[in-house]
Amino acid sequence: MLKYNKFHNYNTCYFIAVKLATFPWNDSISKLKKNVIEFINSFGMHKYSIATLSVHVLYNAIFKKKLHEIKLDLKMIRKLKIIIIIIVNYVDPVYSI
Structure with a gap:
């Protein structure tokens, strides 16, 4: 049985998409990594829920080729996949590649 989590809803996914869209996607991967990890850590004990939803939002962005209002080109899609x-490696290092 799944426990209700206030972070698993449409508004939270929208918030994450808007926040991720504000990151400087033209910067290096290391700067993006720093921004994303800081964003996830800012939720304290809910960071795992936010990390999971962030992965969901990024997969959805790749599928739609759009992150919030930003159209994604091939270079940005590659960066999203790396992020x-x-x-995933940050949340569960057992599955590290």
């Missing part, structure tokens, strides 16, 4: 891997 997904970074988030």
Whole structure:
């Protein structure tokens, strides 16, 4: 049975998409990694829920080729995929690549 979590709803996913869209996606991967990890850590004990939803939002952005209002080109899609891997490795290092 799943426990209700106030972070699992549409408004939270929208908030994450808007926040991720504000990051400087033209910067290096290391700067993006720093921004994303700081964003996730800012939620304290809910960081794992936010990390999971962030991965969901990024996968959805890749599928739609759009992150909030930003159209994604091939270079940005590659960066999003790398950031997904970074988030997964951060949350669960057992699955590190």
